[in-house]
Amino acid sequence: MKRIAIFASGTGSNALKIIQHFSAIETPIEVALIVCNNAQAGVLQIAATHQIPTLLINKDIFFKGHHYLPQLQQMQIDLIVLAGFLWKIPPKIIEAYPNKMINIHPALLPKYGGKGMYGNNVHEAVIANKETESGITIHYVNEHYDEGKIIFQAKCAITADDTPSTLANKIHVLEHLHFATIIEKQLTA
Numbered sequence: 001m002k003r004i005a006i007f008a009s010g011t012g013s014n015a016l017k018i019i020q021h022f023s024a025i026e027t028p029i030e031v032a033l034i035v036c037n038n039a040q041a042g043v044l045q046i047a048a049t050h051q052i053p054t055l056l057i058n059k060d061i062f063f064k065g066h067h068y069l070p071q072l073q074q075m076q077i078d079l080i081v082l083a084g085f086l087w088k089i090p091p092k093i094i095e096a097y098p099n100k101m102i103n104i105h106p107a108l109l110p111k112y113g114g115k116g117m118y119g120n121n122v123h124e125a126v127i128a129n130k131e132t133e134s135g136i137t138i139h140y141v142n143e144h145y146d147e148g149k150i151i152f153q154a155k156c157a158i159t160a161d162d163t164p165s166t167l168a169n170k171i172h173v174l175e176h177l178h179f180a181t182i183i184e185k186q187l188t189a
C-alpha cells in the first residue's frame, strides 16, 4: 500500500477530490492522513466524513520542534501532497521526503509564485496584469516557495469579463480534473 498525507489549511475541495478518486478505483494507494493547521478548516469535516485520520498541528512543534516527523514516519507516509496548505514547509521535512512532496499552485509558474502569492492574491494579480491565460502547476516542493521542479501544468483562457472570482472557479475545475491523476502517476511510475 502507498500512503498519502494531504496537508491542507482550508476548504479542502482538492483533498475531497483526491480522497474520492482513490476510494473509487481499485488501487494500492490510499489517503492515510490529513494534516491541518486550522481547527476550523472545512477539510477536517471532510476527513471525518471519510474516516481519515487527522493531525492538527501546532506552530512551535512544526517549525521549532520535531516537525511532526515521528508521526509521519509512524504512519508510513510515502507521499506528501500540499493542497492549499499555507505554512512554509520546514527544511527538515523537505529533507526527509526528497521528491516525495508535491504542491499545487493556482497559476502558471514561474509567473505568479512566491511569498504572498496564494489564493485570491494570485487571481487578482493575474487579472490586474490583463493576462489572456492562467492555469495550474503541480510541482515538487523544495526550500524555496513555488520553485521546485514542475511536474505538470494545465491552462485556461481568460476572457474580458473574467474577475478574480470567476478565474478562481476555472482554476478549481482544472485542479479537480488533474490533481488526483497526477498523484496516481507519481506513485505508480
Ligand code: GRF
Residues within 6 Å of the ligand: 008, 010, 011, 012, 013, 014, 015, 083, 084, 085, 104, 105, 106, 119, 171, 172, 175
Ligand atoms: C487551491 O486553489 C490550490 O491551488 C491552492 O489552494 C487552493 C485550495 O483550495 N494552493 P481547496 O481548499 O482545495 O478548495
